[in-house]
Amino acid sequence: xxxxxxxxxKNISKSFPGVQALKDVSLSFFPGEIHALMGENGAGKSxxxxxxxxxxxxxxxxxxxxGEECEIEDVTQAQHMGISVIHQELSLIPDLTVMENLxxxxxxxxxxxxxxxxxxxxxxxxxxxxxxxxxINPGAFIRDLxxxxxxxxxxxxxxxxxxxxxxxxxPTSSLSTREITTLFEIIEKLKxxxxxxxxxxxxxxxxLNLADKITVMRDGCLIRTLDRKEANENxxxxxxxxxxxxxxxxxxxxxxxxxILEVKNLTRKPHFSNxxxxxxxxxxxxxxxxxxxxxTEVIRAIFxxxxxxxxxxxxxxxxxxxNSPLQAIELGFGFVPEDRKLQGLFLEDTVxxxxxxxxxxxxxxxxxxxxxxxxxxxxxxxxxLKIHTPSSTTVSxxxxxxxxxxxxxxxxxxARSKILLLDEPTRGIDVNAKSEMYSLMNNFAxxxxxxxxxxxxxxxxxxxxxxxxxxxxxxxSGILGREEATEEKIMTMASILKNTQKEVVQ
Amino acid sequence: xxxxxxYFEKIKAFVKEQPLIFILIGLCIIISSVSPVFLTxxxxxxxxxxxxxxxxxxxxxxxxxxxxxxDLSVGSVAALCGIVxxxxxxPLINISxxxxxILMVILSVVVGLIIGFINGFSISRLRxxxxxxxxATMNIARGFAYVYTQSRSIYGLPDAFSWIGQGYIGFVPxxxxxxxxxxLSAHIILARTVFGRYVYAVGSNEExxxxxxxxxxxxxxxxxIISGILSAFAGACLASRLITGQPTAAQGYxxxxxxxxxxxxxxMEGGKGGIGKTVQGILIIGIINNGLNxxxxxxxxQIITMGVIILGALIIGQYKKED
Numbered sequence: 068x069x070x071x072x073x074x075x076x077k078n079i080s081k082s083f084p085g086v087q088a089l090k091d092v093s094l095s096f097f098p099g100e101i102h103a104l105m106g107e108n109g110a111g112k113s114x115x116x117x118x119x120x121x122x123x124x125x126x127x128x129x130x131x132x133x134g135e136e137c138e139i140e141d142v143t144q145a146q147h148m149g150i151s152v153i154h155q156e157l158s159l160i161p162d163l164t165v166m167e168n169l170x171x172x173x174x175x176x177x178x179x180x181x182x183x184x185x186x187x188x189x190x191x192x193x194x195x196x197x198x199x200x201x202x203i204n205p206g207a208f209i210r211d212l213x214x215x216x217x218x219x220x221x222x223x224x225x226x227x228x229x230x231x232x233x234x235x236x237x238p239t240s241s242l243s244t245r246e247i248t249t250l251f252e253i254i255e256k257l258k259x260x261x262x263x264x265x266x267x268x269x270x271x272x273x274x275l276n277l278a279d280k281i282t283v284m285r286d287g288c289l290i291r292t293l294d295r296k297e298a299n300e301n302x303x304x305x306x307x308x309x310x311x312x313x314x315x316x317x318x319x320x321x322x323x324x325x326x327i328l329e330v331k332n333l334t335r336k337p338h339f340s341n342x343x344x345x346x347x348x349x350x351x352x353x354x355x356x357x358x359x360x361x362x363t364e365v366i367r368a369i370f371x372x373x374x375x376x377x378x379x380x381x382x383x384x385x386x387x388x389x390n391s392p393l394q395a396i397e398l399g400f401g402f403v404p405e406d407r408k409l410q411g412l413f414l415e416d417t418v419x420x421x422x423x424x425x426x427x428x429x430x431x432x433x434x435x436x437x438x439x440x441x442x443x444x445x446x447x448x449x450x451x452l453k454i455h456t457p458s459s460t461t462v463s464x465x466x467x468x469x470x471x472x473x474x475x476x477x478x479x480x481x482a483r484s485k486i487l488l489l490d491e492p493t494r495g496i497d498v499n500a501k502s503e504m505y506s507l508m509n510n511f512a513x514x515x516x517x518x519x520x521x522x523x524x525x526x527x528x529x530x531x532x533x534x535x536x537x538x539x540x541x542x543x544s545g546i547l548g549r550e551e552a553t554e555e556k557i558m559t560m561a562s563i564l565k566n567t568q569k570e571v572v573q
Numbered sequence: 574x575x576x577x578x579x580y581f582e583k584i585k586a587f588v589k590e591q592p593l594i595f596i597l598i599g600l601c602i603i604i605s606s607v608s609p610v611f612l613t614x615x616x617x618x619x620x621x622x623x624x625x626x627x628x629x630x631x632x633x634x635x636x637x638x639x640x641x642x643x644d645l646s647v648g649s650v651a652a653l654c655g656i657v658x659x660x661x662x663x664p665l666i667n668i669s670x671x672x673x674x675i676l677m678v679i680l681s682v683v684v685g686l687i688i689g690f691i692n693g694f695s696i697s698r699l700r701x702x703x704x705x706x707x708x709a710t711m712n713i714a715r716g717f718a719y720v721y722t723q724s725r726s727i728y729g730l731p732d733a734f735s736w737i738g739q740g741y742i743g744f745v746p747x748x749x750x751x752x753x754x755x756x757l758s759a760h761i762i763l764a765r766t767v768f769g770r771y772v773y774a775v776g777s778n779e780e781x782x783x784x785x786x787x788x789x790x791x792x793x794x795x796x797x798i799i800s801g802i803l804s805a806f807a808g809a810c811l812a813s814r815l816i817t818g819q820p821t822a823a824q825g826y827x828x829x830x831x832x833x834x835x836x837x838x839x840x841m842e843g844g845k846g847g848i849g850k851t852v853q854g855i856l857i858i859g860i861i862n863n864g865l866n867x868x869x870x871x872x873x874x875q876i877i878t879m880g881v882i883i884l885g886a887l888i889i890g891q892y893k894k895e896d
Binding site for chain 2: 372393396397402404410411412414431434438
């Protein structure tokens with residue numbers, strides 16, 4: 068094919084506070100081509116498609132659309148230029164019908180009046196869906212549709228608005244095998260209609276079957292673009308993970324003691340099932356897996372913040388039933404959630420009030436806040452964790468991400484937690500703060516505490532964890548010891564190689 | 574020169590932090606220049622008596638709004654409790670003052686507890702939005718007040734009943750002493766107790782609060798019970814002041830209370846504010862209304878003023894947030 072690219076990116080860079088999300092990325096996308104983007108979490112795929120979709124603005128570099136340089140200011144403009152992004156969280160309005168969603172903003176009117184021409188709307192919807200082979204009732208409400216059908220409607224909408232490029236962000240993550248087959252047929256049809264498809268996925272086999280080109284990204288850089296012919300599993304995995312592990316993990320010699328926590332057959336449908344593992348005193352246990360594999364759900368269930376259907380949790384050999392975070396905290400657990408802004412911190416509140424919150428009750432005197440304790444404890448942990456804050460009464464949201472994360476950890480230190488559950492503890496914080504976070508974790512473990520750490524960053528897991536539990540689609544697919552674990556092994560265990568495995572879960 | 578600049582900066586920061594104090598002072602200057610009566614001790618005491626009912630209700634409203642909710646039922650709860658108290662006291666012709674006080678407190682707790690519990694339970698366990706749940710109980714409570722009285726007022730109450738609403742200790746009205754005590758205790762609860770902290774935590778981010786081990790539903794339940802009891806007690810005090818039980822009493826009082834809190838905090842988003850701020854809001858509203866009275870402007874204008882105050886407070890709060 069010697070056609071002109073629809074979209075051409077030249078030297079695109081983008082950074083967020085503390086992170087260089089994209090470095091000098093240049094790529095071309097051609098009509099009638101399915102181009103897969105692969106890479107670990109945080110490699111920069113999402114940032115790249117968000118820039119093309121008008122969600123983020125690039126810092127530098129240029130974008131050419133059909134040969135002309137242009138700036139993509141917002142989502143509407145991206146759509147006007149023919150770029151449609153189908154996100155993991157779909158953007159249809161659940162309380163409207165399929166045909167209403169398809170005509171949203173361009174409703175046909177009855178003879179130019181304010182009334183909507185329902186018949187025209189319906190036939191229009193059928194006209195859009197037919198070429199894609201969709202058999203969905205145009206009058207059905209979106210909220211009543213299955214995820215897969217919603218996705219199809221979303222694709223139909225993109226096509227109906229003359230999208231020249233459709234970007235799909237992990238479209239199969241919640242689909243069954245049959246639905247995936249339908250999706251692939253539609254993607255092939257888009258290809259025949261000369262649409263350029265960008266396909267972001269973790270699933271190797273899908274990508275190998277579907278894509279004409281595969282681009283692998285890592286740490287915000289474009290590593291290589293492969294043709295379908297030259298691509299195979301090994302090459303892709305190698306390019307995805309092949310990076311040196313930096314030695315800022317400050318791993319310390321320590322003793323690992325007896326099993327203190329045992330999880331048996333923990334199940335919460337449809338998120339995870341029969342999850343079993345144990346945690347020893349002084350151990351850092353890593354949990355690896357793709358986004359959406361059920362990692363977060365497992366530790367939230369252990370902390371009592373989500374219910375679980377069945378399964379047992381033993382603490383020091385005694386069975387405990389986790390009904391609420393309060394109970395977990397009383398038993399010595401602390402939880403650092405993945406989204407510190409929405410789940411970890413009272414952003415509008417002071418550093419001190421954040422740190423003391425879980426310990427207010429145990430330290431209280433006849434229901435009154437023990438201010439003396441509060442002052443001293445906060446001073447102690449601000450110092451110990453090297454939280455850079457003008458004072459303990461500074462409002463938390465004014466601090467950097469790294470310092471905010473330290474506050475979240477500090478509140479569990481202050482509460483004297485014995486088992487810390489950390490969900491993506493270093494997400495969105497700079498290298499320095501990361502390294503400090505690692506020493507905090509190591510010291511905590513050395514002093515006899517235990518840690519379960521969920522992380523999407525493989526180097527971090529390999530550098531920090533004593534053992535790694537790999538979760539794939541809600542099930543433990545393996546537990547690796549420190550010596551045997553490699554990035555390739557983890558990726559292979561975590562990736563979904565065959566679609567048939569989908570059916571097992573459902 | 575630099576010192577002076579720093580001094581100015583300090584004043585500017587203070588004005589930005591505490592704009593209401595300046596609004597209060599400004600209002601006092603304007604009104605006293607129009608009406609010489611305004612600054613007399615007698616009028617000042619009048620203002621305090623006039624704001625006392627709203628102060629009691631707004632104290633409960635402060636708890637609710639800090640926890641991230643709203644309570645529209647307060648005015649109706651006040652009316653219902655006024656009726657209940659009047660009905661119970663009416664036949665007790667020779668009742669003593671202490672007995673009336675005890676009865677008022679007990680009945681307020683009962684009425685406030687029942688409706689506060691219904692509010693709190695629907696909001697926390699049944700997940701009904703607070704606006705809707707309390708809108709419903711607002712109508713239910715008012716309806717009961719009408720049904721019980723056949724929409725007639727209860728007159729002929731014993732003299733002892735008027736002590737709380739009309740009595741004095743020295744030169745200070747009893748009701749003002751009660752309000753000060755209630756405000757002080759509420760302030761201590763919100764600012765110094767673990768429960769108070771939890772109320773702020775729930776209002777500023779429920780999920781974070783839950784993950785810190787706070788029983789969010791329980792805190793919400795308690796907050797509506799506090800609001801219920803305080804507004805019921807306010808209703809009893811109002812009946813005592815009027816020596817009448819009126820089913821139409823305290824109409825629209827929810828608006829006054831919400832206005833006081835919203836004005837004090839500059840918004841209604843939860844997790845913010847406190848009794849100190851609410852007191853400022855109550856005083857501003859009280860002084861504006863008193864000023865309008867002194868200038869002989871119709872009381873209907875006070876309703877309009879209240880609406881304008883709420884709107885203005887929210888607009889200013891929005892600006893402050895965007896800063």
